[in-house]
Amino acid sequence: MNTDHLSPYILTLVTFVPLAGALLLVLLPRRDRDIRIFSLVVSLLAFGLSLHLPVHLHRGQPGFQFEIDKPWISSPNIHYHMGTDGISVWLIVLTTFLTPLCVLISWKSVRDRVKEFFILLLILETALIGVFTSLDLFLFYFFWEATLIPMALLIGVFGHERKVYAAVKFFMYTMIASVFMLAAILWLYAQTHSFDFVTIRDAIANHQVANFPAAAQWLFLGFFIAFAVKVPLFPFHTWLPDAHVEAPTAGSVLLAGVLLKMGTYGMLRFNLGLFPDQARSNAPWIIALALIGIIYGALVAMVQPNMKKLIAYSSVSHLGFVVLGIFSFTTAGLNGAMFVMLAHGVSTGGLFMLAGVLHERRHTYEISEFGGLASPMPVYAASFLFIVLASVGLPLLNGFVGEFLVLSGAFQAKPLYGTLAATGVIWSACYLLWMFQRVFYGKVTHPVNNSVSDLLGFEKAAIWPCAVAALVMGVAPIMWLAAIDPAVQAALTPFAQVVSKVVVQ
Amino acid sequence: MTLLLAQMQAIPQSVDYVRILPELVLSIFGILVMVLDPLVDEEKSQKTLGYIGFIGTIAALLSTWYMAQSPGLAFSNIVRVDSFSIFFTCLVIAIAAVVILSSFEYMAVQRIRAGEYYALILFSVVGMVLMASAVELVMIFIGLEISSISTYILAGFRRHEASSSESSLKYFLLGSFATAFFLYGVALMFGATGSTNIDIISQKLQSGSVGLLVYAAMAMMFVGLGFKVAIAPFHIWTPDVYEGAPAPVVGFMSTAPKAAAFAVLLRVVFAINAPGRFWFLWVAAALSMALRNAGALVQSNVKRLLAYSSKAHAGYLLVAFAMTTQENSATGISAAMFYTAAYAAMNVGAFAVVSHFANSGERFVNLEDYEGLGRSSPLLAATLTIFLLSLIGIPITGGFFAKFYVFSAALRADLVWLTLIGVVNSAIGAYYYLRIIVVMYMRESRKQVPVTPVPFGLATALAVSIFATLYLGILPNRILQLAQHSAQDLLPQPPAAAAQMPQPAPTSVH
Numbered sequence A: 001m002n003t004d005h006l007s008p009y010i011l012t013l014v015t016f017v018p019l020a021g022a023l024l025l026v027l028l029p030r031r032d033r034d035i036r037i038f039s040l041v042v043s044l045l046a047f048g049l050s051l052h053l054p055v056h057l058h059r060g061q062p063g064f065q066f067e068i069d070k071p072w073i074s075s076p077n078i079h080y081h082m083g084t085d086g087i088s089v090w091l092i093v094l095t096t097f098l099t100p101l102c103v104l105i106s107w108k109s110v111r112d113r114v115k116e117f118f119i120l121l122l123i124l125e126t127a128l129i130g131v132f133t134s135l136d137l138f139l140f141y142f143f144w145e146a147t148l149i150p151m152a153l154l155i156g157v158f159g160h161e162r163k164v165y166a167a168v169k170f171f172m173y174t175m176i177a178s179v180f181m182l183a184a185i186l187w188l189y190a191q192t193h194s195f196d197f198v199t200i201r202d203a204i205a206n207h208q209v210a211n212f213p214a215a216a217q218w219l220f221l222g223f224f225i226a227f228a229v230k231v232p233l234f235p236f237h238t239w240l241p242d243a244h245v246e247a248p249t250a251g252s253v254l255l256a257g258v259l260l261k262m263g264t265y266g267m268l269r270f271n272l273g274l275f276p277d278q279a280r281s282n283a284p285w286i287i288a289l290a291l292i293g294i295i296y297g298a299l300v301a302m303v304q305p306n307m308k309k310l311i312a313y314s315s316v317s318h319l320g321f322v323v324l325g326i327f328s329f330t331t332a333g334l335n336g337a338m339f340v341m342l343a344h345g346v347s348t349g350g351l352f353m354l355a356g357v358l359h360e361r362r363h364t365y366e367i368s369e370f371g372g373l374a375s376p377m378p379v380y381a382a383s384f385l386f387i388v389l390a391s392v393g394l395p396l397l398n399g400f401v402g403e404f405l406v407l408s409g410a411f412q413a414k415p416l417y418g419t420l421a422a423t424g425v426i427w428s429a430c431y432l433l434w435m436f437q438r439v440f441y442g443k444v445t446h447p448v449n450n451s452v453s454d455l456l457g458f459e460k461a462a463i464w465p466c467a468v469a470a471l472v473m474g475v476a477p478i479m480w481l482a483a484i485d486p487a488v489q490a491a492l493t494p495f496a497q498v499v500s501k502v503v504v505q
Numbered sequence B: 001m002t003l004l005l006a007q008m009q010a011i012p013q014s015v016d017y018v019r020i021l022p023e024l025v026l027s028i029f030g031i032l033v034m035v036l037d038p039l040v041d042e043e044k045s046q047k048t049l050g051y052i053g054f055i056g057t058i059a060a061l062l063s064t065w066y067m068a069q070s071p072g073l074a075f076s077n078i079v080r081v082d083s084f085s086i087f088f089t090c091l092v093i094a095i096a097a098v099v100i101l102s103s104f105e106y107m108a109v110q111r112i113r114a115g116e117y118y119a120l121i122l123f124s125v126v127g128m129v130l131m132a133s134a135v136e137l138v139m140i141f142i143g144l145e146i147s148s149i150s151t152y153i154l155a156g157f158r159r160h161e162a163s164s165s166e167s168s169l170k171y172f173l174l175g176s177f178a179t180a181f182f183l184y185g186v187a188l189m190f191g192a193t194g195s196t197n198i199d200i201i202s203q204k205l206q207s208g209s210v211g212l213l214v215y216a217a218m219a220m221m222f223v224g225l226g227f228k229v230a231i232a233p234f235h236i237w238t239p240d241v242y243e244g245a246p247a248p249v250v251g252f253m254s255t256a257p258k259a260a261a262f263a264v265l266l267r268v269v270f271a272i273n274a275p276g277r278f279w280f281l282w283v284a285a286a287l288s289m290a291l292r293n294a295g296a297l298v299q300s301n302v303k304r305l306l307a308y309s310s311k312a313h314a315g316y317l318l319v320a321f322a323m324t325t326q327e328n329s330a331t332g333i334s335a336a337m338f339y340t341a342a343y344a345a346m347n348v349g350a351f352a353v354v355s356h357f358a359n360s361g362e363r364f365v366n367l368e369d370y371e372g373l374g375r376s377s378p379l380l381a382a383t384l385t386i387f388l389l390s391l392i393g394i395p396i397t398g399g400f401f402a403k404f405y406v407f408s409a410a411l412r413a414d415l416v417w418l419t420l421i422g423v424v425n426s427a428i429g430a431y432y433y434l435r436i437i438v439v440m441y442m443r444e445s446r447k448q449v450p451v452t453p454v455p456f457g458l459a460t461a462l463a464v465s466i467f468a469t470l471y472l473g474i475l476p477n478r479i480l481q482l483a484q485h486s487a488q489d490l491l492p493q494p495p496a497a498a499a500q501m502p503q504p505a506p507t508s509v510h
Helices: A004-027 A032-056 A086-109 A113-132 A137-146 A148-160 A163-192 A196-203 A211-229 A239-246 A251-275 A275-301 A305-327 A331-362 A378-392 A398-413 A415-440 A447-452 A457-475 A477-492 A493-504 B001-009 B013-018 B021-036 B046-067 B085-111 B116-135 B137-155 B162-193 B196-206 B212-229 B240-242 B247-253 B255-272 B280-298 B302-319 B326-358 B378-392 B400-411 B415-440 B458-472 B475-489 B495-499
Strands: A063-072 A078-083 B072-074 B079-081
Touching: A004 A032, A004 A063, A004 A078, A004 A086, A004 A113, A032 A086, A032 A113, A032 B001, A032 B280, A078 A086, A078 A113, A086 A113, A086 A457, A086 A477, A086 B001, A113 A137, A113 A148, A113 A251, A113 B072, A113 B240, A137 A148, A137 A163, A137 A196, A137 B046, A137 B415, A148 A163, A148 A251, A148 B415, A163 A196, A163 A211, A163 A239, A163 B400, A196 A251, A211 A251, A211 A275, A211 A415, A211 A457, A211 B046, A211 B085, A211 B196, A239 A251, A239 A305, A251 A275, A251 A331, A251 A378, A251 A477, A275 A305, A275 A415, A275 A493, A305 A398, A305 A415, A331 A378, A331 A457, A378 A398, A378 A415, A378 A457, A398 A457, A415 A457, A415 B046, A447 B247, A477 A493, B013 B021, B021 B046, B021 B085, B046 B085, B072 B302, B072 B326, B079 B085, B079 B116, B085 B116, B085 B247, B085 B326, B085 B458, B085 B475, B116 B137, B116 B255, B137 B162, B137 B196, B137 B212, B137 B247, B137 B255, B162 B196, B162 B212, B162 B240, B196 B255, B212 B280, B240 B302, B247 B326, B255 B302, B255 B326, B280 B302, B280 B378, B280 B415, B302 B326, B302 B400, B326 B378, B326 B400, B326 B458, B378 B415, B378 B458, B400 B415, B400 B458
Parallel strands: none
Antiparallel strands: A063 A078, B072 B079
16 A cells, blocks of 8 residues: 555644544533543544554664654744654554553543543643654654643542642652753754754764853753653652552553653653763763662562552653663663563553552552452453563563563673662562552452452453553564664664674673 | 924924824823713713723724834934834734723723723823834833823722722832933933933944943933833832732733833843843843742732732843843844733733632632632633643743743853743742642632623633734744844944934934
């Protein structure tokens, strides 16, 4: 099928279909059922359209594809420049994959202000996709900030008891961090008169930017702080548990599944892409923070009495792997980092949905409130176990591939990194399986739990696709890595000498 | 002396009148409202006067378009029509139009006899338009006085409220003090350069040496204007004055007189190419941005809160003034002009919502009164949210591009620290706008706050403000180009180009 005529517009379509859906939702009458069905159709449409990208991506070819570059504002020189490569393409698909599942999982659990909820969800989807598709720094910042409001409102309006505190904390943390990025972007613009990622990257690489060596470290940090808070890298992680615990299920899924990846994607694309020398020189302390994050996140997760908080801290731990992989500057490490991002999106998304199912029935996330759930809810228990195993990193499921690659990359960089990070894998098995044991095995400890119903149809429809994706990703990771690898190789070109040096050692 | 006499006797040409057409139109409509006020019926006709005022502003906008066809100097080089003055003329008249539209309901609800209210708005706009277009410091002073005196009265319009009288009196006392400073500065400038004409002062300063007197004059003028635009450390009056004044008036006086005063400040700073201004502006900008955060975080009155915010916005705007080279100045001026326009759109809109919601006697202006507004009146809450997001500076609103242009201009001029202070403050400042959004959407209402339907006039005003806010946020190009064009008009020409320009006739007395 010849679809080349579509290619300049496909990214625009994928990005803005959800927004168009949200605008139509505004006009729709407040009949909750229609609104839910409509949102599901829109998000599935976006998913279908986004599948065009990996299918038609020329895998061997480095550089950006499906590009569209139109002047938007002449002064300052802002372009509507979008494009994707092997790095961002899967993150786009991850976003469009998770959104319909979010719609499904919210089918019954959101009863109040249904219209507003789905409008916010769809706006959030557009902003998230926009972050991954923009190649103009201005456009990128625009979408980056645009994700804040729908997410903060989803937490603050539809969340649980301490929702306002969590929403404001989330907003202020990320907002304050990202203005440093804005300052760095503005500085780059002032020197290069361009916001274009490719132009700026080439200008820096060819030493055409005035005053660059003096400012480079500050610019690197300006970008890094914005991304580190989003990831969140230890010690900037304190907003995350609050936001997760208070967020509605769909909010948590997108927060853990996609929003956190904005940070790691940003590091990979901008910190490594624009400032390779600074990335290199700052790597030791960043890796140290990542390692602390891996171990600290896991240890704190272990003692959490709250299921959602436990999953939130496990995210801190897993995202530490991603940062470690990125700053190992090895092909395996970067491939692994990308794969962990996708795997974590799928499996943690699934875990949050499962936790949400339980909250729907018992209105609590306290692990001590449960016990022996395997007998009243067998299907639920099986699904939970599957996703937990995927998250733990059982071979043949998706968690294993990414963590293995990251660890081998870390070993190549420095054996100590790999050794320390490897303990994180053990910890994650501990806290997740222990949590599973406490919730599902043994006798039913609370009589209320005898009467809880098993997974309903729409919940199965939301959770099982995650399980299927986890299995497929674990069995055939090459389907993903084939696209990721060339892009990662290209991203590592400035580090070529470094890599070969490591190999020689 | 004979020269001055000869000039005073010079008979104005008809084109001179065209070049002040908006002022004339506004004055005529203002007088019309005053004359009709005693004649029309007490109860019903207040709205009629309002409509006359509104038609006056529309007519003035149309006459501005007519005026724009014949740019140039008028009335012995007192007034100049160029794209800079047209920009600000249109802006202040548009603000007045929107404010008048949003006042109909307020006046009816507060049971204020509103005839002279509309006349005063029109008269103060006359003063502001004169400030924007005058190139003669004495004329600027007269414009400043016309606009200020009208605004003093407007601030005290809730006659039966002590707080409103307090507001008016405070504003009057401090304001006249400030204008006196400005006048003193003008006098010193005249002593230093022998002229009050901006073009001539600029030439004198470029050619000759700059004495201490000039610095003193600049400082005095800066104090006077600094008061009008409420930048630190001349901002202490704002919260009290804003709290007591009627809500639509606050919307008006936090935007229109500021826009006009910024126009004057731009002229004084850039057209004169004021010497020794850099650190002065730097410190004032940094202080304005930082100080308000301390104050605003504890406010529970929405009007006071927005008053603190207006101070911060004046600080961001001032960042654009700290430019020194010719090329950077052009970017700075256009950024400042864009900021003024965007700020006007969002602030007028926010105050229109506040004044609608305040109800009779302005009972509901506290933060807790806004609880649950997102549920009881979703459209109004969404409207206010858009304005607040724009005030925070979130993308796709005008407020975002406004901050963006200012900070990128500052970075281009290597003002890295000022930019950092600015962006960090704008992020911290987001918190207190966020508080309003939080109480509207995330809290349940604890009090019975009546929500009345939005009348047509107010709906139009809000629609215009929203449109302007979003237009500036999505397609800022056009306005920015206008501003850049104006910046070129404003800046003193380099000597080579200036020689070809017709020399303005000297107005000095020798």
